Amino acid sequence: MNAAAAASPPVCRFCGTPLTTTFVDLGETPLANAYLTTEDVATGRERRYPLRARVCGECFLVQVDDSAPPEAIFSDYAYFSSVSASWVEHARRYAEAMIARFGLGAKSLVVEIASNDGYLLQHFVAAGVPALGVEPAANVAQAAIAKGVPTEVAFFNRAAAERLAQRGVSADLVAANNVLAHVPDIRDFVAGFGVLLAPEGVATFEFPHLLNLIREAQFDTIYHEHFAYLSLVAVERIFAASALRAFDVEELATHGGSLRLYACRVEAAHRESAQLANLRAREREAGLAALDAYSGFAPRVEARKRSFLAFLAEARAAGERIAAYGAAAKGATFLNVCGVGASDLVCVFDRSPAKQGKLMPGSRIPILAPETIAEIRPDYLVVLPWNLIDEVRAEMAVIGEWGGRFVVAARETRVIAP
Numbered sequence: 001m002n003a004a005a006a007a008s009p010p011v012c013r014f015c016g017t018p019l020t021t022t023f024v025d026l027g028e029t030p031l032a033n034a035y036l037t038t039e040d041v042a043t044g045r046e047r048r049y050p051l052r053a054r055v056c057g058e059c060f061l062v063q064v065d066d067s068a069p070p071e072a073i074f075s076d077y078a079y080f081s082s083v084s085a086s087w088v089e090h091a092r093r094y095a096e097a098m099i100a101r102f103g104l105g106a107k108s109l110v111v112e113i114a115s116n117d118g119y120l121l122q123h124f125v126a127a128g129v130p131a132l133g134v135e136p137a138a139n140v141a142q143a144a145i146a147k148g149v150p151t152e153v154a155f156f157n158r159a160a161a162e163r164l165a166q167r168g169v170s171a172d173l174v175a176a177n178n179v180l181a182h183v184p185d186i187r188d189f190v191a192g193f194g195v196l197l198a199p200e201g202v203a204t205f206e207f208p209h210l211l212n213l214i215r216e217a218q219f220d221t222i223y224h225e226h227f228a229y230l231s232l233v234a235v236e237r238i239f240a241a242s243a244l245r246a247f248d249v250e251e252l253a254t255h256g257g258s259l260r261l262y263a264c265r266v267e268a269a270h271r272e273s274a275q276l277a278n279l280r281a282r283e284r285e286a287g288l289a290a291l292d293a294y295s296g297f298a299p300r301v302e303a304r305k306r307s308f309l310a311f312l313a314e315a316r317a318a319g320e321r322i323a324a325y326g327a328a329a330k331g332a333t334f335l336n337v338c339g340v341g342a343s344d345l346v347c348v349f350d351r352s353p354a355k356q357g358k359l360m361p362g363s364r365i366p367i368l369a370p371e372t373i374a375e376i377r378p379d380y381l382v383v384l385p386w387n388l389i390d391e392v393r394a395e396m397a398v399i400g401e402w403g404g405r406f407v408v409a410a411r412e413t414r415v416i417a418p
């Protein structure tokens with residue numbers, strides 16, 4: 001037994017309770033975004049870190065261990081949201097809906113946390129609603145300022161919110177879309193909303209829903225940079241600690257099933273919706289407020305892995321050529337946890353020029369531009385971002401020309417005609 005294993009268990013990121021219950025242990029993997037060059041492979045070893053998620057028996061927050069050093073996790077941060085057309089469209093619809101629902105106008109203020117390159121706030125600015133971005137990466141913030149979105153370079157937490165409040169910032173709407181699950185100190189982060197919100201202000205939080213992760217065995221959404229896996233049960237407790245409460249929820253199809261949770265100060269006038277009460281009841285029915293529901297996850301992960309490995313063995317035995325699509329974190333985790341390597345898959349196609357020519361972390365499968373598929377001519381194309389199957393089918397429809405088929409390795413691995 002090594003020193004780390006002999007040490008006492010880590011404590012909950014939110015409530016400090018020792019974490020004695022494992023949700024799933026996915027073994028040791030490299031960081032999911034640590035793409036390798038051929039020199040990396042020739043010259044050095046690849047760092048791997050334990051990837052283990054635990055559930056807190058007190059507040060039911062599911063969280064991964066801090067096994068990788070923060071400087072490794074945050075070193076390569078240069079993600080520009082505007083690169084994805086569907087994401088910009090999602091942002092435009094969000095802005096329209098919020099302006100209409102909360103009557104936002106020239107005297108309102110909208111703040112976005114982790115505002116990236118202004119992909120979302122630009123829609124408020126265009127509608128004449130004052131906006132302020134808060135973004136930790138200075139180069140990304142510059143891109144937002146260049147397109148007319150005022151942006152503060154800061155890592156958001158309680159202290160940052162207090163600095164803004166002292167300057168008179170009081171927000172009618174604060175957007176935190178797909179950021180809550182990625183902050184190491186979730187209590188300090190949420191406390192900032194209690195400081196920043198106007199008395200009747202609204203904060204919206206979007207995050208993948210733990211209930212879908214458990215039901216669909218979405219273990220490939222678990223990686224070191226994704227610190228927390230959230231349910232309403234856990235988030236309502238986290239809000240309460242900062243005198244906030246949820247009052248409405250929408251269920252979104254993004255990321256395999258997400259929640260958009262609406263929150264306000266506990267004393268604000270916003271009335272609780274029937275949808276919120278309904279979701280709370282469904283989570284309780286599913287057992288998310290007791291530890292038993294969480295113990296069923298690891299066997300589902302094993303079943304999903306077995307289903308994919310059985311497909312792979314059969315296809316390889318038949319001499320089929322197999323490639324994959326989508327070199328993002330989800331795909332990297334899936335391949336590493338399944339123990340799949342370059343002898344199983346000929347390549348992974350990805351649209352990002354920054355990834356092409358590199359190798360997948362861990363599995364070391366080469367990453368190629370999608371246009372090269374006509375030379376590779378795979379019999380099967382495994383779509384690693386299963387949530388984007390419709391988009392990928394349309395983009396890679398060419399495989400029908402040589403009889404190729406798509407594969408989705410969801411709870412059961414399925415083969416789909418182009």
Ligand SMILES: [Zn+2]
Pocket residue numbers: 012013014015016017056057058059060061
């Ligand atoms: Zn806890």
